[in-house]
Amino acid sequence: MMQDFSGGQGLERGGMRVTEFEVDTSVTRVLDITSRVRAFVAEGSESGLAHVFLPHATAGLALIETGSGSEADLEELLEQLLPRDDRYAHRHGARGHGGDHLLPALISPSLVLAVDGGQLVLGTWQSVVIVDPNRDNDRRRVRIAVLPG
Numbered sequence: 001m002m003q004d005f006s007g008g009q010g011l012e013r014g015g016m017r018v019t020e021f022e023v024d025t026s027v028t029r030v031l032d033i034t035s036r037v038r039a040f041v042a043e044g045s046e047s048g049l050a051h052v053f054l055p056h057a058t059a060g061l062a063l064i065e066t067g068s069g070s071e072a073d074l075e076e077l078l079e080q081l082l083p084r085d086d087r088y089a090h091r092h093g094a095r096g097h098g099g100d101h102l103l104p105a106l107i108s109p110s111l112v113l114a115v116d117g118g119q120l121v122l123g124t125w126q127s128v129v130i131v132d133p134n135r136d137n138d139r140r141r142v143r144i145a146v147l148p149g
Helices: 034-040 070-081
Strands: 003-004 011-013 016-026 029-034 048-051 060-064 110-116 125-129 139-148
Touching: 011 060, 016 034, 029 070, 034 048, 034 139, 060 070, 060 110, 070 125
Parallel strands: none
Antiparallel strands: 003 016, 011 016, 016 139, 029 125, 048 110, 048 139, 060 125
16 A cells, blocks of 8 residues: 555655655565556656655565566565564564564665666566564555666
């Protein structure tokens, strides 16, 4: 589920177009938001950069191939790197939540993507995904800013 906070075209801020929307990650820990990013970029005709930002301390953004099993592979990798146990000094929340707070050191909470004539520039198999292993918070806000240049 995605909820748009921009009211359509997005806000103009110093030459940038900006939008924010909310997603629910309770169904999947790797959520494809490519179509939403692509749609907002396409509302304009500029070339420049799109900055996608996830303002959360326990989730990140990545470019991966989706639909081929990579989502499950990524979830398994994160489980191996950041097990859900009591090893972490950061101990509030569910068991293993301390590992969630380490995720942004491995998977950045932001991406900068090329925009060409109102079109998002991605490789053939690249998709923009939210990576969210945190089981304590399933509501995530995404901010997209398109900076012409």
